[in-house]
Amino acid sequence: MEKKKPLFILTGPTAVGKTSLSIRAAKAFDGEIVSADSMQVYKGMDVGTAKIRKEEMEGVPHHLIDVLSPDEPFHVVRFQQMAKEALKGIYERGRLPIVTGGTGFYIQALLYDVDFTENDGDPSLRASLEQLARERGPEYLHGLLLERDPQAAEEIHAHNVKRVIRALEFYEKTGTPISAHNRAQREKESPYRFAYVILNRDRARLYERIDRRVEQMLSGGLLKEVRSLKERGYTRDLVSMQGLGYKELLAFLDGELSYEEAVRIIKRDTRHFAKRQLTWFSRERETDWISMDGKSEEDCLEEIRQILARRGVINS
Numbered sequence: 001m002e003k004k005k006p007l008f009i010l011t012g013p014t015a016v017g018k019t020s021l022s023i024r025a026a027k028a029f030d031g032e033i034v035s036a037d038s039m040q041v042y043k044g045m046d047v048g049t050a051k052i053r054k055e056e057m058e059g060v061p062h063h064l065i066d067v068l069s070p071d072e073p074f075h076v077v078r079f080q081q082m083a084k085e086a087l088k089g090i091y092e093r094g095r096l097p098i099v100t101g102g103t104g105f106y107i108q109a110l111l112y113d114v115d116f117t118e119n120d121g122d123p124s125l126r127a128s129l130e131q132l133a134r135e136r137g138p139e140y141l142h143g144l145l146l147e148r149d150p151q152a153a154e155e156i157h158a159h160n161v162k163r164v165i166r167a168l169e170f171y172e173k174t175g176t177p178i179s180a181h182n183r184a185q186r187e188k189e190s191p192y193r194f195a196y197v198i199l200n201r202d203r204a205r206l207y208e209r210i211d212r213r214v215e216q217m218l219s220g221g222l223l224k225e226v227r228s229l230k231e232r233g234y235t236r237d238l239v240s241m242q243g244l245g246y247k248e249l250l251a252f253l254d255g256e257l258s259y260e261e262a263v264r265i266i267k268r269d270t271r272h273f274a275k276r277q278l279t280w281f282s283r284e285r286e287t288d289w290i291s292m293d294g295k296s297e298e299d300c301l302e303e304i305r306q307i308l309a310r311r312g313v314i315n316s
Helices: 018-028 076-092 104-111 123-136 138-148 150-155 161-174 178-186 203-219 222-231 246-253 259-283 297-310
Strands: 005-011 031-035 096-100 192-200 287-291
Touching: 005 018, 005 076, 005 104, 018 031, 018 096, 018 297, 031 076, 076 096, 076 104, 096 104, 104 192, 104 259, 123 138, 123 161, 138 150, 138 161, 150 178, 161 178, 192 297, 203 222, 203 259, 222 246, 246 259, 287 297
Parallel strands: 005 096, 005 192, 031 096, 192 287
Antiparallel strands: none
């Protein structure tokens, strides 16, 4: 039987410090980085996604960053296909794939090779649900999901209309809750020999880092970036423009929010997002958590080395 290929997942909530540590890990363990971020895949969306700059990559190859236009569709199925393609090349080069980013659903889809073929969708049902969302609002749609699949409703934010619709579609099409399907998929054995490392910090410290990062994005030209995207015709109905920081500043540019209110909402919603990420990661299995509080990156890297060796991802 062919030995499972190695895979290293390095994740954690937004602003925890994944980017810098992922570069150090790639250099230490001869790796290439595959981004599991639903926003960094888009070109021209750099400041608001905290996208790594070319000079920060230090020569480490990065995949699934800056490859799509903001009006191109990007979802879990497409991520899974693109990530598998990237992994194929990395293995051929004899290197270690390091999947890093904070979109837990994407990581899960890749790690357990989740099968999405059962839900290839019903265009007419999707159109009617989208119409319902426009007419009655996302909370109404989320209420429908709560009736049919309470667990999925708990896991999916009401404003993530795309995923709410997908869950409702799945239920209507198969008669079973998508949460049960996802649970069965999660219980599959992974085709990889993996280490799944989650970085974390004290909650108050993490929230401070989030607020500081938002301030840095704003001083680094986020408003200018959003204005430029708006001028190029990218509108709020695009999935890409629903990203944190983008939709709030578009609302400011459209005169719906004051600048101060937009900034307050960005900070608040980013903190809520980090909390949801941690909830998601806490439910995943076979994970190793590293607290970054009071530690240097060197300390964290040594912990990672021990985990990778224990999990059989690298030779000890």
